[in-house]
Amino acid sequence: MEYIIDLENVTWERGNRTLLKNVDWQVKKGEHWALLGLNGSGKTSLLNIINGYEWPTIGTVHVLGNRFGATNVPELRKSIGWVSSSLQEKIYKTDLTQAVVISGKHASIGLYESVSKEDLTRALEMMEIMGCQYLVNRVYDTCSQGEKQKILIARALMANPQILILDEPCNGLDIFSREKLLNSINDLACLSGGPTLIYVTHHIEEISQVFQKMLLLRRGEVYTSGRTIDVLNEEALSSFFEYPVSVEQRDERYSIQLK
Numbered sequence: 001m002e003y004i005i006d007l008e009n010v011t012w013e014r015g016n017r018t019l020l021k022n023v024d025w026q027v028k029k030g031e032h033w034a035l036l037g038l039n040g041s042g043k044t045s046l047l048n049i050i051n052g053y054e055w056p057t058i059g060t061v062h063v064l065g066n067r068f069g070a071t072n073v074p075e076l077r078k079s080i081g082w083v084s085s086s087l088q089e090k091i092y093k094t095d096l097t098q099a100v101v102i103s104g105k106h107a108s109i110g111l112y113e114s115v116s117k118e119d120l121t122r123a124l125e126m127m128e129i130m131g132c133q134y135l136v137n138r139v140y141d142t143c144s145q146g147e148k149q150k151i152l153i154a155r156a157l158m159a160n161p162q163i164l165i166l167d168e169p170c171n172g173l174d175i176f177s178r179e180k181l182l183n184s185i186n187d188l189a190c191l192s193g194g195p196t197l198i199y200v201t202h203h204i205e206e207i208s209q210v211f212q213k214m215l216l217l218r219r220g221e222v223y224t225s226g227r228t229i230d231v232l233n234e235e236a237l238s239s240f241f242e243y244p245v246s247v248e249q250r251d252e253r254y255s256i257q258l259k
């Protein structure tokens with residue numbers, strides 16, 4: 001079986017610190033994962049390794065069938081979308097929303113080529129998938145935080161990625177904007193031929209039923225990975241957080257409270 005992400009025994013050291021230790025993680029195409037961990041647990045470090053921005057000290061990394069060390073990483077990166085708050089800061093605030101989306105075609109910030117009719121049509125399609133086509137012709141900075149997230153996901157889709165990393169996309173959103181964004185993400189997850197999603201979060205409340213697999217990171221190590229329904233329960237999470245928690249499940253969504 002070919003995995004689209006295959007990390008074997010990945011350890012990453014910086015100075016005298018081990019930031020990732022013996023990480024094994026295999027992701028199949030079309031299998032959407034949530035990646036959960038507290039602040040500083042190593043989530044971003046892991047994503048940096050998957051994107052080839054950092055190299056493991058020990059272990060092997062295969063992404064989309066390519067072994068890091070024997071492949072052209074910048075080329076490979078075109079197949080991986082990564083939407084994060086640091087991206088949001090880079091976007092030119094006075095650009096129109098559709099220009100921001102089109103810039104995802106070459107992962108540029110801003111547009112440096114004339115826009116073809118096909119690019120515009122595709123951008124509008126991507127905006128429609130994310131439920132934000134109504135924002136066309138709006139200046140990016142006049143959009144709400146939730147709308148900006150949708151634009152940035154549409155931008156990432158423009159390059160037709162096989163893997164799409166959504167790095168804490170609901171940060172800074174109120175409960176209504178959060179639910180709207182999660183609905184659009186669910187639609188995207190169900191899109192035939194769409195990317196495999198990796199949803200990074202601190203909050204189990206955001207993990208909807210489309211994320212059937214989970215990886216729990218703690219202090220740079222995989223605490224556990226497997227089916228979400230097996231992982232998101234009181235016993236497993238109390239042990240993971242090293243603190244007693246209660247977990248409720250309703251309508252295929254979860255909530256957690258400290259006991």
Ligand SMILES: Nc1ncnc2c1ncn2[C@@H]1O[C@H](COP(=O)(O)OP(=O)(O)OP(=O)(O)O)[C@@H](O)[C@H]1O
Pocket residue numbers: 014019037038039040041042043044045046
């Ligand atoms: N380049 C680096 N050099 C040294 N230490 C680093 C480097 N990158 C990350 N770290 C450290 O590794 C640990 C894990 O950081 P990382 O950003 O991967 O965690 P995270 O799970 O993404 O956290 P958060 O949820 O707060 O974003 C932290 O203690 C961080 O300070």
